[in-house]
Amino acid sequence: MSPQAVPVLLWCVSTRAPDRVVRTARLLLPAADRxxxxxxxSRTDQDAFxxxxxxxRRCLGALTGEAPKALRFTRQDNGKxxxxxxxxxxxxAFSLSHTxxxxxxxxxxxGSVGTDVERVRKVAAARIAARYFPADEAAAVAALSGHEAWDLFFRLWVRKEACVKAWGGRLREGMRVSVQPAHPGPTAVRSPDGRMWRVWSLACVPAPYRAAVALPRSTRPGVLTVRHMTxxxxxxxxxxxxxGRRCDLAAP
Structure with missing residues (x-):
């Protein structure tokens, strides 16, 4: 049976914003968020949050017809x-990530969805991969140096975290799951509880960022639309x- 096609909406939002916009953002937050x-x-972390x-809240409010500040959230048993x-x-269903x-x-x-975005930056890529990633992925990262190593590390990282956000659970467990470094997507992934998922790298995020989205294997993106906005x-x-425009899934 072919996977069911489902629409996926993506908002790719630049959060380098002036104080006026930050003040507007804070006004949309209820007491719990504040x-x-x-x-x-730090003030920087507070503004980013x-x-x-x-x-x-602005996006989900528009989709549900509720006031952004009035939206309420709960957590499933798996923490999603x-x-x-x-x-x-x-x-x-939604998934939020920010860097x-x-x-x-x-x-x-x-059904469920998971996404993750990270800015490619200098990290101890080989050391972290050796500790948390499967052996073949750790070896692939260790075989590179400088920006190439950091880029591969984050391409793998966002795929793993997107999967964990899709199925729920602990990030550390997801780091051990293979997401195939040589294959940008779609890649079949088995979660620790045996369920099957697909993960795609996203080519619609600007440099120096890497991103991915994950869905249940029984579904596939029908129309994946992205809006780039500040x-x-x-x-x-x-x-x-x-x-909005169609988003290419397989990043180079």
Whole structure:
């Protein structure tokens, strides 16, 4: 039986924003989010949190018809967040990821979804991969140096974290799952509990970022649409401002 085609929406949002936009973002946060934000030590981290949560609330509010600040979230038994109330009844599923300067939000109605984005940067790639990745992936990272090693490391990392976000559970367990470094996607992945998933690398994020999206193996992206926006455009003009475009899945 062929996998069921489901629509997937992606928002790729630049969160390098002026103070005016950050203030707008903070106004969209309910008390619980503001308390979480206040526990972060640096102003930079607080601003990044406010912007990413405001992106989530603005987009999901538009899709569910609820006010962004009024949206409520619960967690499944495996820890995955989901929209409570009317949004949950619609079958909407989402996954949010943010890194320095960029937030990525994936939404679908076809079951679970996971996404992750990371900025490629200098890390102890070979050492971390040797500790957490399968042997073949660790060897592939160790065979490279400099930017090439960091780039491969993060291509693998975002695939793994996207899978973990799709199936729920602990990131450390997901690091041991093979995501095939030589094959950008789609790649079949078996979760620790035996379920099957597919993960794709995303070619629609700008350099120096890497990103991936994961879905149950029983589904596949029907139309995957991405909107590239700044946080200011999204928060002030709405998440559907401008035209979305098809997103290429397999990154080079």
């Amino acid at each position: 308390e979480r934000m206040a526990r972060l030590k 406010a912007l990413s949560r405001a992106v989530l 967040p989901e929209v409570a109330g009317a949004g949950r009844d619609s079958g909407l 320095a300067g960029l937030t990525l939000l994936a939404v679908t109605w076809g 946080a200011g455009e999204l928060l002030e003009s709405g998440p559907v401002a401008g035209r």
